[in-house]
Each structure stands twice: as structure tokens, then as C-alpha cells.
Amino acid sequence: MRDEVDELIEAWARERSDLDLGPVSVFSRISRLAHHVDRARRHAFTTHDIESWEFDVLAALRRAGEPYELSPGRLLRETLVTSGTMTNRVDRLATRGLVERHPDPTDRRGVLVRLTPEGKDAVDGAFAALLDAERELLTNLSTDDQTTLAGLLRRLLVPFAG
Amino acid sequence: MRDEVDELIEAWARERSDLDLGPVSVFSRISRLAHHVDRARRHAFTTHDIESWEFDVLAALRRAGEPYELSPGRLLRETLVTSGTMTNRVDRLATRGLVERHPDPTDRRGVLVRLTPEGKDAVDGAFAALLDAERELLTNLSTDDQTTLAGLLRRLLVPFAG
């Protein structure tokens, strides 16, 4: 079965038979998959009246466990955005009542962002919907294939750790 | 070897042992890899005074082959952006002299975007740099592993074709 990237690579091969296009077969697929999955995710969240960026923040707080509290700095490292973006996100989530800002008792420069009960309900509902949608996308792969794939992706991701 | 997503999944498992987190192990890695690769790509392009979005458009024209000409509609489907975005991109590339707009002789609604010689040089140089950078990221994988990975990713991507 052919995909969009097969065509892309054939086109390149016609024009530049001198190049090794191996990297393209991996990274073009990763980029394009990320784009499509992003759309699917956004769609899964519409039912739950939540946006992808909101989920990313709420989920980081949720999986941190009780008392569902992290600093903005920690949140921006978890979600791969810049500090300005995180300030803006927390502002808007606080306006919606899904998180609250509290002063960090151990560091007067610091702030702790805490999930409200409403935020916890929202993220739990959205996460269930997200898992359902993503499972749907995996139907073409056996459980073993999924494990293999996750393992190979991990090996690409390790160098970016920390 | 552990990666960022292993920690993310362990955190979720601590909080929600009732959920099957299989999909996360695949799609979280794909999203995060896309983000990191995007940064690496941007960095590879800085030397060539070109931006990622510029490369995406120029590359689509380049691999189309002589006369390096595609419609805006075709370009936006290749690069997964909306029509407003493509209008803006072509405007800026034309200002830089890397592409030219020509009327489509067979359809008076239509336009053809054509690569200039400067645009061709720019994209060929940038592509070489991109392949080098991406090859670097693949050093942890054998050729066989890369083939396996590309094959598994293809099976995820096929449903999005068309």
C-alpha cells in the first residue's frame, strides 16, 4: 500500500537520483503524521469543549498527581513551548476556571499552577476521548507492531532527552 | 534506554492504571519527534538563509521537475496548509525572487507558481543540508531498522491519503 510520502520520494528520485533519500522516508512521514494526528486530536476534543493546547497543560498537571500542581517552568518544559506562551496559556485557563495560580511558598519568585476540580474533570473526559481516537488510528497495526514502532521511535527520541 | 515519553507514560500509569496507554507510546513520540526534528531542520537551514516554510514550498516545486511549476492549490495540498497561508507564502517568496507567478494559460482563474533559477539553487543547497542533518539523527538505527520504521509509519499514514 502506497502513501503520500512514497509519491514524494519517487518525485525526488526522478529529479535527484544522486541523493540518498533514506532520511526522508522516516522524517517526512513523522512530520506529516504529526500534522494529521493533530487534526484528529483537535476533532476528538471539540466534543469536550477543550482545545489541544489546553489539554497539553491540563494533562501535565493531571499526571503529576495530587495536589495537581506544577510551576510554569516545569509546564513549559513538559509541553515544549516558550515561557511567553505558557504565561498566556495559564492566563486563559485561569479565566476559564480550569486552573489557579498560587504563590510558591518556598520561592517568592515562583508560582504554582494548580488544577481545579473543573479542570480535572475536563482533562479526564478529554483524555478518554483522545485515547479512543488514537486507538482508531492504530487499527492497521498489531500489538506487536505497535511495540516495535514505539521502540524504534524511542531510539530516535533518546538523544533529545533532558 | 529511557526517553521523555517513558516518564510521561509512567506518570499517567500511576494516576490512571485503569487506562490502556498503548496509543500514547506511539503518538506522543511522533508529536514530540516532529517538534524536535522541526527545530533541527530550522537550524540546518539557517546556514542557507532559508526558512522551513520557504523550503516546503520550493521543494514541492523542485521535485515536480521541469518546468518547476505548480498551481497554488496543488502546493497547498502538498504542504498541508490553507489557501490563505499559501497566498502569503508565495507573495513573500516572489518578493525574494525565488518564485514567480504566471497566469495559467488553460484556466483564467488559475495561476502557476514557477521556481526561478535562484530558487532552484536555494532549494538544492538547503536540501543537501537537510539530508545531512537528518542522517545524523538516524545514526542510532541500522539500515534495516530504518526500513522497518518507515514501513510501520507508512501503514499509519495510508488512511490519510487523498
Added chain:
DNA sequence: GTCGAGAATCTTGATATCAAGATAAACCGA
């Protein structure tokens, strides 16, 4: 031929993001 549905492109307005800089507090060596 004419009309209406659909297609191709561009325009507009709103928005989220980033990079760089500002501010304030903690830390640490002398």
C-alpha cells in the same frame, strides 16, 4: 446559448506563538 453549481485564488480579521528583553528574587563565593 444561458444559468447555476462548483472550483481556484485571494482577502480579511482574529489568534497563538516565538524571541528577546524586563523585573524580581535566590544563591553563592569572598
Added chain:
DNA sequence: TCGGTTTATCTTGATATCAAGATTCTCGAC
């Protein structure tokens, strides 16, 4: 305890993107 460096957060200004709508043209049915 003082001063300089680092850390944490927020602010600012510029920019790229998207969604929705406007415009212009094509094409087939009748």
C-alpha cells in the same frame, strides 16, 4: 553581608497561521 550571577516569570512586539468569506472563472445540464 555584600555583589554578581543565575533562575523564574512575565511583558512586548512581530509574525505566521487559520477559518470564513469574497471574487472571478469554468463547465455541464438543459
